[in-house]
Amino acid sequence: MNSANKPSWAIIGGGMMGMTLAYRLAKRGDRVTVYEAGSQIGGLTSAWNLGDVVWDKFYHVTLLSDSYLRQLLDEIGLEKEMKWVETKTGFYSGGKLYSMSNTIEFLKFPPLKFFEKLRLGASIFYASKIKHWSRLEKVSVEDWLRKVAGNGVTEKIWLPLLRAKLGDTYQKTSAAFIWAAINRMYAARRTGLKKEMFGYVPGGYARILERMAGVLKELDVEICTSHPLRTIKADEQTGRVNVCFTDDREAEHDNAILTIPSPVISRTCPDLTGDEHQRFQGVEYLGVVCASLLLKKPLAGYYVTNITDTWVPLTGVIEMSTIVDKQELGGHSLVYLPKYLAADDPGFERTDEDIREEMLSTLEKMYPDFTRDDVVEFKIGRARNVMALPTLNYSEKLPPIKTSIPGVFAVNSAQILKGNLNVNETIQVAEDALNNELKESRVVKPRASLVDTAR
Secondary structure, rough: OHHHHHEEEEEEOOEEHHHHHHHHHHHHOOEEEEEEOOOEEEEEOOEEEEEEEEEEOOOHHHOOHHHHHHHHHOOOOOOHHOEEEEEEEEEEEEEEEEOOOOOHHHHHHHOOOOOHHHHHHHHHHHHHHOHHHHHHOOOHHHHHHHHHHHHHHHHHHHHHHHHHHHHHHHHHHEHHHHHHHHHHHHHOOOOOOOOOEEOOOOOHHHHHHHHHHHHHHHHHEEEOOOOOOEEEEEEOOOEEEEEOOOOOOOOEEEEEEEEHHHHHHHHHOOOOHHHHHHHOOOOOOEEEEEEEEEEEEOOOOOEEEEEEOOOOOOOOEEEHHHHHOOHOOOOOEEEEEEEEOOOOOOOHHHHHHHHHHHHHHHHHOOOOOOOHEEEEEEEEEEEEEEEEEOOOOOOOOOOOOOOOOOOEEEOOHHHOOOOOHHHHHHHHHHHHHHOOOOOOOOOOOOOOOOOOOOO
């Protein structure tokens, strides 16, 4: 089959999911074009500058159990370069910072009574052994935790953590959420002392994306940035998919895959059925306001500090420099301060100055040795549609990957059913779709130019 007769795909969204789909489709011989709304590829994995340091805009880490991501990195020649580091976990509770990095520290954890510690440990172990996760979608996360962990553990540990991560939306979240979180972290631990081993590629996601772009170029994949989508429709005359961008540029392809958030799919695909619109619009998203700080010295040396004190306006504290070699960070410590919010939360409209003041004041209270003189760089990232909220009976309400529009597919992170949002899970969704709904593409139609000039 010559190039002109190969199926043509438009992939809307240039994040890791879109890049994975492009890579796999091109490897099987199809023609692929990736359209990214932003000025650079990467989506939530994109990098930015903190002074002279280039690193991930939002925090990411690879676990030993992230088999789909590691396989992809192996194929593009980066997995062998990964750095693996043993990490520690902190807890901020009752105005104090505790280490929770091993069994001995867990047993000494003052906020819980001895019986509650046993109950917490048993509930985590029990969750890690559950295989039939779908039944957990039918019960609320709070009800399930109270049943398996008890009221004391739930109120002292789990509910504060859920509120920090999900806000009030935890009340309509299913138990599948906490099951997925426990399973990912449990799988990351080695035997014996159960040490946490996290990894990263030197250069961060900037390097991964650069390598992915290079590999795609070698496979003749075209990457078009600054292409915000306006609409996607089926062209009845040609039988192909018409892709229209906000600047009136258009393109035609045999097939299109949308990796963008579900409400945006509904907005840009007017020809979906009423039921499909309802399902896409019904997916609720959490967004994040996340500060990146370069500091002269570490805060406490924990990769993640979980927070149970309700006065703290943060989901957690992430000290990325406990993993990443400081030489890559200009000799500084890199800290992320995330706060997850509902996609329509007014917190997204707060000024950088207001957020900066709140976050720095919080660090001063949490870490007595921290001073504002320690701050070398401070930058705030915002993203409204980050994680689809796993509400009760979530999988039953999702729209199918194959839409009613001929040749148009929706493959996005909302399809994560057995995990929480992370890069490995998004790649798994892409791989599963390629092995099922996308296994066979549509018949090739006569084609015009790949990207037509605006009429």
